[in-house]
Amino acid sequence: MTETAVVLVRLPGAGVASWPADSPLAGIPVETAEPIRQFYSWPGKRNYDGRWWSSTSGRHVVFESLLERDALMMADFSTEVVAVCAQPLAFLWPRGTAHAAHHVPDFFVRLSCGDGRVVDVKHVDAVAGARLQIALTAAACAEVGWQYEIFTGSDCAPALDRNVRWLSGYRHDRYRPQRSVLRAIDEAFGCPTPLREGASRAAAGCASSVGTVLGHVYHCVWTHHLRADLSVPLTMTTTVSR
Incomplete structure (x- = not known):
């Protein structure tokens, strides 16, 4: 001491x-x-x-x-x-x-x-x-x-905690979209769009699979490049936007 x-x-x-x-x-x-x-x-x-x-x-x-x-x-x-x-x-x-x-x-x-x-x-x-x-x-x-x-963890709303936990699986750089894919994602979510619809549109725009693009979209939500209301459960109908 x-x-x-x-x-x-x-x-x-x-x-x-x-x-x-x-x-x-x-x-x-x-x-x-x-x-x-x-x-x-x-x-x-x-x-x-x-x-x-x-x-x-x-x-x-x-x-x-x-x-x-x-x-x-x-x-x-x-x-x-x-x-x-x-x-x-x-x-x-x-x-x-x-x-x-x-x-x-x-x-x-x-x-x-x-x-x-x-x-x-x-x-x-x-x-x-x-x-x-x-x-x-x-x-x-x-x-x-x-x-x-x-x-204490007690201040975090259950839905937010589950959503952030899910998105954290896509935080790694390997999910970072290439420039051409990012352009397609930005165009697809240029205005508020349901997640499934936007991912499908972006996949078509960059000639990729919806599953692959979804991983990139989750990364963009994790990095706050895309926005979504995470105070409620994240689903395929969640509205996502730039």
Whole structure:
């Protein structure tokens, strides 16, 4: 423990650097940092861990639970997030802080407006028991100049969650349409059109199969190149538009 709160960040090529938590750190590229600690797996581990390929950052990001994976999925889909990384920093709390010595937040995201956001992922029934940790982290983030968010998964509407989960399967670059296919898709959905009708029209326009074009359309919805109301179940009759 230290006399004042400290932020540790593992920046590429620089090792672990430390700053007082009251320093103006908002401009430090934390989104490029490596995890501040190692991730371990073992037989019988209760939490499901893995790596999420982030279409936003163009690299894999580790997660330690299915809820953390969901947080990554929603961040990857968000138009305001331009980069995300896992556990790149740690807060060391001042000496004498009751019941707390340090905290490693789950994620850090960089927003399109330039702001940084620290994200902790917790099941909704675990939030009350983490009040001290949350309060300390929120206060430290406010001093640094970062936003702070608790992701519980409970705020996501069921239909939106299912739709984004489905679309995430098409986030990879292999579903990105070639220029000629994209032109056909743009023409087909130039005005609000049911998904099946637009995909059929686009397939005819680029001499491709409807199934192949549908994969490209889902990718375009994932990247927000195309728009659809995802607050209701996504079906073949869903209206899609540019």
